[in-house]
Amino acid sequence: MPIKLAIIGAGKIATDEHLPAIDAGNTFELVALVDPNLDTDATTTPATFASLDALATSEIAIDAVTLAVPPQIRHTVATQAIAAGWHVMLEKPPGITLTEVIDLGQRAERAGVVLYASWHSRHAPGIEAARQALAGRRIQRIDIDWREDVTVTHPGQAWIWQAGGLGVFDPGINAFSILTALVDTPVRATRAHLDMPSNCDAPIAAELAFVTGDDIPIAAVFDFRHTGAPGWTIDIQTDAGPVQLGDGGAQLHVDDQLVVDATKDEYAGVYARYARCIENMRSDCDIAPFRLVADVFLIGTRGVVDAFYE
Template identity: 50%
Template sequence: MTTLAIVGFGKIARDQHLPALSASDRFDLIAVASRHSSLDGVDNYPDIDTLLTEQPALEAVSLCTPPQGRYQQALAAIEAGRHVMLEKPPGITLSEVEDLARRAQRAGVTLFTSWHARAAAGVEPARDWLAERHIRKVDIEWREDVRHWHPGQQWIWEPGGLGVFDPGINALSIVTHMLPQPFFLSEATLEVPENCQSPIAARLNFTDALQTPIHADFDWRQTGPQTWRITVVTDDGTLVLDDGGSRLTIGDDLKLDGEDVEYAGLYRRFAELIERGESEVDITPFRHVADAFMLARRQRVEAFIE
């Protein structure tokens, strides 16, 4: 088993990473590094530098901290010869992630930019079905309640925090993997609260070389039931990937209604990459977010009040 530490023991680490690691036979969680949280039964450290110094047997780290400042943490781990898994988004700029990839290659360690939504149960079957169809249009609806998923987390509204693209990038990670043609942004509108630096909503129009219309609607103001849906209209029927990718319907036929397997899949993939001595650094979803910040029109909306 590969010895591993979690760096940043917040909500996502407790809710997703910890259960996946507890069920894994590929990793042995031996430590946590976190400023404000700790975990019983393992060694706890205030920061990654102390962790790396005091845990010489440590082989890998999973970085679950906010993206601001994550470059230096990943760099420290890589230079110390540890394998690194990055929570999404992998950083705050494309350039820093590309630099980490180069440094990981030179150091001979694995760097894994994890996109958990791609590991949802319905994504691969949807990808296989779409590979043989002509796609006419794509609609992406990703709407949720920020107060529920990120209570009191100010970093998401700061530069580099991505705002509504923090969940929206999950949808982009699915469609960039699932659709057979690469696509690009043609126009966008971002709604930015007057007291924030990052958007609370986004409307995006993409297309591809075949001029396929692809529309995305991201919103962080939806209360009640949450919406994570991708609808693909083809010449052979309509595919709907719902519940974040776990539920797959084609036409009137429910093909799959799977359980939550995303983070278990991520850690299996991380283990495979380590065993093969390979890295997997895909910044395509992140590039679409960068394009939106570069191309979009901004609309100021009312202040966000927690």
């Protein structure tokens, strides 16, 4: 029997990724969509509601929800969903503060439901193959380059520039989620500079330095002011040749040979993992990628740059 799912937040990521992934699989059945901007109709499939309260007081049975709302309201909505007795998947980032996520984990445990803090980039087609390629090699250096045109990838998403919206770290945290999955010692931030547009509360670009537990250097450049096709690459130099992820993990070169070249399909893996969490009644709340953002914000120097207007 499929897991009866409601998606909370019917914005870009829900439309682009969640709905197609649920449609393509048979583990979850989408029974409701909740968004204040929807025309509401409890008789359609999926049924549509303007609020979580309206869904909770409807006749519709729900097992689990996916929260694809902006991070600033994620904790409030997740708290309601947990109180309703539903399993909760959080889109990334899992909140605006680390303690919110800790708090939700405790609430989920008390309520006997599963909390899954998802990191979609970890399910990109090249990640598992990259892990296998790295096994037995010694990493010597990692360079991350994460550039995109924010007006294309986040059109009209004002929340990204507000406090808690993370700015360029909203995509950058995807790189961190891959990095922390590939390196098995804690990755420590050692230097950070953040470019802050004069009219925004979140950075538009960043230059970062890290080390692994074995003192292997990692450099990262994040930039939202890029034009043209996005560049999402992680280049790993090893003692036996380069391991290079491209297109956010959809492409993989090992020793300069192209070994994975897939269209990006991350959300099948996200929902497979969510299903496994529910089946085993085990939460999955790895905050390491978000903690790395917090670390960068703790040590980052900041410079004011040109105002951002979309």
